[in-house]
Amino acid sequence: MLSRLKTALRALLRRTLVERELDEELRHHIEQQIEQNVRLGMSPEEARDAARKAFGGVEQAKERSRDARGLRWIEELWQDLRYGLRMLRRKPGFTAAAVISLALGIGANSTVFTFLNAILIRPLPYPEPERIVNLWERASGSTGTNPVLPLNFVEWRDRARSFEAITLTQSFPLNAATQEGAEQLSNLSVTSEFFRVFGVAPALGRAFTAEETKAGGDRGVIIISYDFWQRRFAGDPGVIGKTLLFGSSQQTRPVIGVMPAGFRLPSLTPDVYTLMSLDRNNPNSIGGRSFVCYGRLKPNVGLASAQAEMSVIASQLSNQYPADKGWDVSVFGLQQHLVNEARSTLPILMSVTAMVLLIACANLAGLLMTNGVGRRNELAVRAALGASRSRIVRQLVVESFLLSAIGGAAGLLLGVWSARLLLFLSKDAVTFGRMDEVSPDLNVLGFTLAISALTALLFGLPPAWRISRMDLQTILKGYGRGSAGDQSHNRFRGVLIIGEVALAVILLAGAGLLLRSFSHLLQVSLGFQPEQTLTMRLFLSGNEERRASLADQITQKVETLPSVRAAGIIHTLPTSGFNSGTGFYFDGEPEPEPSKLLNTEFSVISQGYFAAMGIPLLQGRPFGPQDRRGGLRAVIVNQAFLKKYFPQGDAIGRRIVVVTVNKAPTEIVGVVGDVRYNRMTAEPQPTVFLLHSQTPRYISYLVVRSTADPMTLTSAIRREIQEIDKTQAIAAIKTMEQYLSESVARPRLYAILLAVFAGLALLLAIIGLYGLMAYTVSQRTHEIGIRMALGCLRRDIFKLVVGRGLTLALVGMSVGVVGALALTRALTGLLFGVKPTDPVTFAGVLSLIALVSLLACYLPARRATKVDPMIALRNE
Amino acid sequence: MARKKKTDMLQGMLDLLILRSLRGGPLNGWDIMQRIQIVSGDVFRVIPGSLYPALHRLEAGGLVKAEWGASDNNRRAKFYKMTAAGKKQLDAEWETWKRFSGAVELILRDA
Numbered sequence: 001m002l003s004r005l006k007t008a009l010r011a012l013l014r015r016t017l018v019e020r021e022l023d024e025e026l027r028h029h030i031e032q033q034i035e036q037n038v039r040l041g042m043s044p045e046e047a048r049d050a051a052r053k054a055f056g057g058v059e060q061a062k063e064r065s066r067d068a069r070g071l072r073w074i075e076e077l078w079q080d081l082r083y084g085l086r087m088l089r090r091k092p093g094f095t096a097a098a099v100i101s102l103a104l105g106i107g108a109n110s111t112v113f114t115f116l117n118a119i120l121i122r123p124l125p126y127p128e129p130e131r132i133v134n135l136w137e138r139a140s141g142s143t144g145t146n147p148v149l150p151l152n153f154v155e156w157r158d159r160a161r162s163f164e165a166i167t168l169t170q171s172f173p174l175n176a177a178t179q180e181g182a183e184q185l186s187n188l189s190v191t192s193e194f195f196r197v198f199g200v201a202p203a204l205g206r207a208f209t210a211e212e213t214k215a216g217g218d219r220g221v222i223i224i225s226y227d228f229w230q231r232r233f234a235g236d237p238g239v240i241g242k243t244l245l246f247g248s249s250q251q252t253r254p255v256i257g258v259m260p261a262g263f264r265l266p267s268l269t270p271d272v273y274t275l276m277s278l279d280r281n282n283p284n285s286i287g288g289r290s291f292v293c294y295g296r297l298k299p300n301v302g303l304a305s306a307q308a309e310m311s312v313i314a315s316q317l318s319n320q321y322p323a324d325k326g327w328d329v330s331v332f333g334l335q336q337h338l339v340n341e342a343r344s345t346l347p348i349l350m351s352v353t354a355m356v357l358l359i360a361c362a363n364l365a366g367l368l369m370t371n372g373v374g375r376r377n378e379l380a381v382r383a384a385l386g387a388s389r390s391r392i393v394r395q396l397v398v399e400s401f402l403l404s405a406i407g408g409a410a411g412l413l414l415g416v417w418s419a420r421l422l423l424f425l426s427k428d429a430v431t432f433g434r435m436d437e438v439s440p441d442l443n444v445l446g447f448t449l450a451i452s453a454l455t456a457l458l459f460g461l462p463p464a465w466r467i468s469r470m471d472l473q474t475i476l477k478g479y480g481r482g483s484a485g486d487q488s489h490n491r492f493r494g495v496l497i498i499g500e501v502a503l504a505v506i507l508l509a510g511a512g513l514l515l516r517s518f519s520h521l522l523q524v525s526l527g528f529q530p531e532q533t534l535t536m537r538l539f540l541s542g543n544e545e546r547r548a549s550l551a552d553q554i555t556q557k558v559e560t561l562p563s564v565r566a567a568g569i570i571h572t573l574p575t576s577g578f579n580s581g582t583g584f585y586f587d588g589e590p591e592p593e594p595s596k597l598l599n600t601e602f603s604v605i606s607q608g609y610f611a612a613m614g615i616p617l618l619q620g621r622p623f624g625p626q627d628r629r630g631g632l633r634a635v636i637v638n639q640a641f642l643k644k645y646f647p648q649g650d651a652i653g654r655r656i657v658v659v660t661v662n663k664a665p666t667e668i669v670g671v672v673g674d675v676r677y678n679r680m681t682a683e684p685q686p687t688v689f690l691l692h693s694q695t696p697r698y699i700s701y702l703v704v705r706s707t708a709d710p711m712t713l714t715s716a717i718r719r720e721i722q723e724i725d726k727t728q729a730i731a732a733i734k735t736m737e738q739y740l741s742e743s744v745a746r747p748r749l750y751a752i753l754l755a756v757f758a759g760l761a762l763l764l765a766i767i768g769l770y771g772l773m774a775y776t777v778s779q780r781t782h783e784i785g786i787r788m789a790l791g792c793l794r795r796d797i798f799k800l801v802v803g804r805g806l807t808l809a810l811v812g813m814s815v816g817v818v819g820a821l822a823l824t825r826a827l828t829g830l831l832f833g834v835k836p837t838d839p840v841t842f843a844g845v846l847s848l849i850a851l852v853s854l855l856a857c858y859l860p861a862r863r864a865t866k867v868d869p870m871i872a873l874r875n876e
Numbered sequence: 877m878a879r880k881k882k883t884d885m886l887q888g889m890l891d892l893l894i895l896r897s898l899r900g901g902p903l904n905g906w907d908i909m910q911r912i913q914i915v916s917g918d919v920f921r922v923i924p925g926s927l928y929p930a931l932h933r934l935e936a937g938g939l940v941k942a943e944w945g946a947s948d949n950n951r952r953a954k955f956y957k958m959t960a961a962g963k964k965q966l967d968a969e970w971e972t973w974k975r976f977s978g979a980v981e982l983i984l985r986d987a
Contacts, residue, residue: 003938021944025905025954028947029924032906035949054924061925068933 008071012078022062030055076391077398084399088406091371095403097767098367102407102455103414104760105360108353110415110448111422112346124266124334127199132334133303135166135293135310140326148293150283152317152324156293159313162306165196166295168276170287171268172699173539175729177245181722184539184731185228188270191278197296198263204229205240205257208275221275223257225264228271244272247541247727266334294334307331345750348826352510352757355503357451359761362496363768364407365459368400370775373489393465400460401453408452412445422753493772494808500765501812501853502819504758505845509820510827511758512841513834514751520833521744527675527684529614530736534710535573536717537732538700547696548629550725555606557720558704563713565705568609571697574677575739579603579687580660587655587665597659600641601687604697609689610672612703613736620652620670623691633666633694639674641686658688666690678743702730710735750830762849765812766856773805773860784864785872794865801864805857806850813846820845888969890930891939893920895958895966898940904953905931931956939965 011018030051037047055061066072088095126132136145137152153168160166167190174187192208195201202223212221222244224232233239243252259273279285297306310329317324372379379392538554540547551569558567572580583597607623609615618639627634635658642651655665674684692700706713714733721728777784784797824836834841897903897911908931909922934940939962947953958966 004936007936021954024952026924026928028904028951028953029906029909029928031951032947056923056925061928064925064929065932068929068936070933070936 004070007069008074011066011069012075015075022065026055026058026061030058076394080395080398081402083395084402087399088402094367094371095406097771098364098403099407099410101360101363101367101764101767102404102452103410104764105357106408106411106448106451106455107414107418108356108757108760109350109451110412111418112349112353113443113447114415114419125262129334131164131297131299132197133295133297133306134332134334135295136330136332137289138328138330140328145330145332146327147289148291149289149323150278150286150291151321152327152329153291153293154278154280154283155317156310156313156329159316160306160309162298162301162309163295164298165193166293167191167193167197168278169194169292169294170276170290171270171292173537173731174272174274175247175539175541175727176272177727181718182727182729184537184729185271186269186731187272187274188265188268189274189276191276194273194294197294199296200260200263202257203260204237205255207257208273212275213278214280220251220253221256222253223259223273224255225259225269225271225273226261227269229258245727247539250727295331303331303333344829348830349753352507352754355507356757356761356764359500359503359764359768361455361459362500363764363771364400364403364455365462366493366496366768366772368396368403368460369462369489369493370771372396393461397456397460401456404452404456404460407455408448411452412448415448490776493775497765497769497772497808498812498815500761500768501809501849502816504761504765505813505816505849506820506823507754507758507761508845508848509816509824509842511751511754512845513824513827513831513836513838514747514754516838516841517830517832517834518744518747518751521679521747524676524679526677526679526740527615527673528677529705530740532706532708532710533613533736534704534706534713534717535732535734535736535739536702536714536730538569538702538721538728538730540696540698540700540728544696545629547698548693550728551606551692551696551700553724554702554721554728555608557724558702558717559608561713561716561720563707565707566608566611567702567704568612569606569692569700569702570609571604571692571700573701573739574601574603575736575743579685582658582660582688584656584658584688587657591657591663598645599686600658601685602658602660602690603687604690604692604695604700606692609703612705613675614705615675616673618671618673620668622670627669627691627694629693631694633664634669634691635666636670636672636689637668638672638684638687638689640684641688642671644686656688658690660695678740680743680747701732703736747830747832762852766852769805769809769853770856770860772808773801773857774863776804777801777860777864781867781872784867785869788867788869789873797867798861798865801861802854802857805860806853809849809853813849817842817846887930889973890922890926891934892966892969892973893922894927894930894934894956895939895962895969898956898958898962899966902943902945902955902957904947904955906947906953908956934962938962 033051033054034044034047037050038044042050052058066075124132134145135148135156137148138146148168150168153166157166169191170189172187172189173184175182176185177183190208192210192213195207201207203226205223207223208221224239229235229239233242236242239255239258241254241256243254245252253274264270277286295306297303307330310331314324314327314329318327383389383392540550542550555567555569558564579601580603582600582602584600585592585597605623610617610622619642620636623634623636635656637651642649645651646654651668651671653667655667657663657665672689676684702717704710704713704717711733718730721730787797788794820842821837828836893912894908897908897915903911905924905928909924909927912920912922931940935942935956939959940956941959943955943957944952945955
């Protein structure tokens with residue numbers, strides 16, 4: 001009813017006016033009655049009394065009028081809110097403690113949820129992203145993902161029916177000429193189906209066509225990214241047709257398209273896209289198993305059936321081609337592949353934050369309960385004045401909702417802020433692939449609101465219910481103190497504290513384990529010297545001769561710089577823990593089948609490499625001028641290789657045939673120490689080092705050892721290189737120490753995270769313990785006074801209070817230890833050199849908690865000893 | 877509009893009396909109480925504690941409209957006027973009452 005609503009609104013918004021009108025109206029009635037009475041002959045006083053009696057209860061009439069207005073509950077709710085706010089303001093300590101507890105608990109959860117949101121819930125920014133997949137090759141019997149052979153891609157494209165389109169891609173840098181010299185661009189080489197797979201089309205210009213991908217097509221065309229367009233061409237709309245000059249081949253390539261703003265692959269942001277030329281008749285001419293394949297599933301095809309079909313095709317190919325023997329195919333959803341990593345760690349994170357929230361809520365419940373008990377008198381009076389039980393409960397529930405709302409808002413803000421902090425800290429650490437999409441949004445808001453509301457209901461309702469059931473008579477007459485209700489209230493709070501301490505133990509144990517694990521990690525010996533070593537990436541082009549001589553010229557020139565001690569090249573920095581693998585066999589034996597080759601990793605290096613990295617030579621000699629191009633190929637092996645394949649230690653002078661080196665025999669000339677390029681790798685693998693000038697590569701990393709801060713050398717090195725070849729650019733400039741730091745960034749992040757949350761948990765638990773102790777002491781001053789009067793020493797009082805607190809803490813610790821022993825098993829995957837039940841960690845945690853609990857009890861205990869028995873006894 | 881249950885009969889009767897008194901023009905609460913008492917020959921004496929809640933309910937329901945004005949002795953008072961909806965309700969209530977009282981009379985007479 002519209003008029004009902006209008007009346008209710010008016011009553012709400014102009015309350016004083018409405019009240020005044022009501023008062024005036026009733027008063028007018030009474031005055032009329034008085035007048036009538038006077039006219040009937042009564043004296044003024046008689047008239048007044050009679051009038052009042054005739055009217056009956058004025059307040060009751062007013063109240064019933066107010067009820068009759070309808071929609072009273074809105075007014076009452078408003079009243080409750082205002083009253084609640086006033087109450088919160090009057091008790092700043094209580095409010096602060098509750099809000100802080102909630103904010104910390106909810107903030108922790110909303111932080112982690114913000115991440116979950118970005119990674120799992122918000123879809124990738126492509127059309128129907130759930131249909132985009134990765135196809136990998138997989139060696140039968142292993143679970144790894146392996147890059148793809150172009151021949152297989154062509155076969156898959158012909159045979160598979162599950163895909164709308166599949167595309168082959170490869171990422172490698174290109175040197176592009178600039179005004180000042182050259183710039184190294186990140187490039188993605190793709191077949192023409194790429195655009196169909198990702199459902200994207202260039203915002204300007206056009207995409208590659210199928211014609212162009214075929215052998216013989218015009219392959220010189222490029223498409224540039226939006227950011228590159230802005231950077232290089234200043235967003236010029238006439239960019240189509242403009243050219244870029246590439247590398248030593250002096251090839252000018254016209255731009256035919258610009259990708260839309262913000263388009264990128266999950267773990268790559270290419271500056272340019274080039275056309276992959278795939279010759280159907282000889283696909284492997286462009287390379288071996290080093291390509292990445294993406295596909296888009298047909299509308300009605302699921303991941304499982306696509307995988308089934310591809311496995312069948314894989315076995316067909318395995319029978320048909322010797323190169324495919326023993327290879328299978330894996331199909332992974334694009335999103336899932338990114339998320340596998342997150343899946344193992346986020347559940348742990350979420351349970352940790354859930355525990356922190358639990359502790360915060362336990363504090364809140366305790367606070368609400370105590371607060372309610374303290375207001376017994378006030379509530380009893382309200383009940384006596386006619387407030388129904390439901391009204392009182394409603395009042396208390398509204399108050400706890402208010403607290404939750406304020407705490408939730410604070411928690412959300414805290415969550416936003418700490419998510420940003422977390423993002424900053426974890427830049428190096430976690431390659432979830434979409435870290436830059438981490439920002440809170442409606443999902444997060446909804447989540448925090450939900451948690452806040454749930455907390456309010458779960459923990460506001462029980463105390464409210466208990467309070468409303470207390471016998472009002474008893475309360476008003478003051479008999480309520482020390483009653484059974486009080487006892488159970490204190491016991492309940494004690495139980496809460498025990499629970500909090502237990503949870504804190506579990507979290508601290510986890511944090512301790514991760515911290516110890518991390519410190520062990522830092523002590524792993526590396527086998528080389530990472531200090532003052534700079535690395536950068538080069539893209540060498542041209543034929544073998546040219547590449548070999550370029551590499552040598554560059555290293556020699558760089559070595560002439562004043563603060564450079566040594567410079568060398570390696571074809572790929574195995575700092576991520578992965579290296580290139582190949583097979584070999586002993587010279588003189590017949591060449592075995594591919595699957596029977598002996599396994600080894602390999603690196604292609606230049607002479608100065610070992611010196612630049614500080615790797616010691618153990619036997620034989622290093623590469624030298626006698627190892628020329630065209631001469632007998634020399635190789636150096638590492639100690640792991642020696643131990644595995646030459647257990648007698650007699651490798652020098654022996655010959656092996658390394659499959660990747662055109663099957664020419666090579667002679668082992670030296671043995672170097674084992675190296676762990678990052679602290680996370682398990683054992684150093686057998687490795688063969690080939691000489692770059694004998695087997696030149698395209699991509700190489702320059703390693704420079706300097707006597708000073710390596711980063712200061714960057715421009716000097718760039719100048720030297722440009723003097724040799726104007727079109728040569730450098731990129732990915734980083735020190736070895738940076739790589740090392742990145743490699744442990746993930747364990748470091750987890751350790752820090754868990755330590756922060758555990759610290760939060762401990763803080764909350766200690767606040768809870770302190771609060772309970774302080775409250776208990778203040779409630780029992782009377783009892784303390786009696787004890788003192790009867791001869792108890794202050795020292796004993798002190799011990800009594802501390803004893804009570806420590807007992808709670810000890811029980812909590814026992815429960816916590818049991819729980820921790822059970823739960824830390826979940827961390828095994830993240831631990832390094834530490835058992836989940838490590839006694840040192842547990843001992844440390846328990847001592848810490850005992851100490852901190854002692855501190856928490858200290859102040860209340862001291863206050864207890866300061867009680868003056870005379871005053872205490874008199875007050876009751 | 878509120879549904880009429882058997883328990884609302886008394887409340888409905890009061891509403892009826894109030895609306896009927898307003899048929900002649902706007903009145904304040906005191907006047908309404910007087911009029912009902914006088915017209916019913918002192919049979920019905922409306923308690924103020926019931927009258928004013930009823931008036932406010934009618935006002936909230938849109939059956940009467942209130943305006944502040946001066947009473948006969950120049951005091952400020954709240955005057956109630958019947959609205960069109962109120963008129964309709966009055967007629968409907970009257971019909972219901974006639975049926976009700978008619979039925980009661982039938983039963984009593986029959987016995």
